Amino acid sequence: MTHRTRVKICGITRSEDLQAAIAAGADAIGLVFYDKSPRFVSAETAASLLPAIPPFVTSVGLFVNATSEEVMAIVGTAPVSMLQFHGDETIDQCCHAAKAVNRPFMRAIRMKPGMTGADLLEYEHSYRAASRLFSGILLDAFVDGYGGGGKVFDWSLIPKELAPRVVLSGGLSVQNATEAVLQVRPHAVDVSSGVELSKGIKDPVKISEFIRAVRAAEHG
Numbered sequence: 001m002t003h004r005t006r007v008k009i010c011g012i013t014r015s016e017d018l019q020a021a022i023a024a025g026a027d028a029i030g031l032v033f034y035d036k037s038p039r040f041v042s043a044e045t046a047a048s049l050l051p052a053i054p055p056f057v058t059s060v061g062l063f064v065n066a067t068s069e070e071v072m073a074i075v076g077t078a079p080v081s082m083l084q085f086h087g088d089e090t091i092d093q094c095c096h097a098a099k100a101v102n103r104p105f106m107r108a109i110r111m112k113p114g115m116t117g118a119d120l121l122e123y124e125h126s127y128r129a130a131s132r133l134f135s136g137i138l139l140d141a142f143v144d145g146y147g148g149g150g151k152v153f154d155w156s157l158i159p160k161e162l163a164p165r166v167v168l169s170g171g172l173s174v175q176n177a178t179e180a181v182l183q184v185r186p187h188a189v190d191v192s193s194g195v196e197l198s199k200g201i202k203d204p205v206k207i208s209e210f211i212r213a214v215r216a217a218e219h220g
């Protein structure tokens, strides 16, 4: 049986980009609540976008070093269905914030030079043991500014046994999506800058070609 690789389109800031992602078949929509990001959306903007997200499409709120109180305030206004912690948060901070809003969460791990597959297995194990709200790890390249840098990391570092539970991100695009899915066989892929016209502005053509490239790999 072929696995259907889930696709998250991250960094949506505008209604027309949201519509394009949904029409193309995205499984998840990422909203960046990090005010230093060019893809930042306020809780109010996010709240205005959320009603257009249909059932069975997950809304993901991305946070970088936010306090539990800040997460509570944002989710109170914009009730996303899942959290993504993409900064330097500790395990305790992630678990505490997720518990405060009773939402499942993903932990982004930025692949620092020297990080090994064993480190990834250890991270996953520690988070899983720490909270029932932990949903999985997202792997990204290590870039300045925490994320959205369009940089690819060495996929061969991902242990085979971990791949089916991983969200793969970092520099994915129409050009490498098929190869990424064929090589890694991740649970899901996450893309932001690779489907943009300019920072924070998505390209509907690139979104639909990206999802088509992922689907093509599923039969490869």
Ligand SMILES: O=C(O)c1ccccc1N[C@@H]1O[C@H](COP(=O)(O)O)[C@@H](O)[C@H]1O
Binding pocket: 010, 011, 030, 032, 034, 037, 038, 039, 062, 064, 086, 138, 140, 145, 146, 147, 148, 149, 150, 151, 169, 170, 171, 172, 190, 191, 192, 193, 194
């Ligand atoms: O998109 C951002 O601006 C961002 C800022 C801070 C942390 C994470 C951010 N985005 C996430 O980074 C990865 C990789 O993005 P890209 O595809 O390489 O551009 C992805 O998960 C984004 O959601």
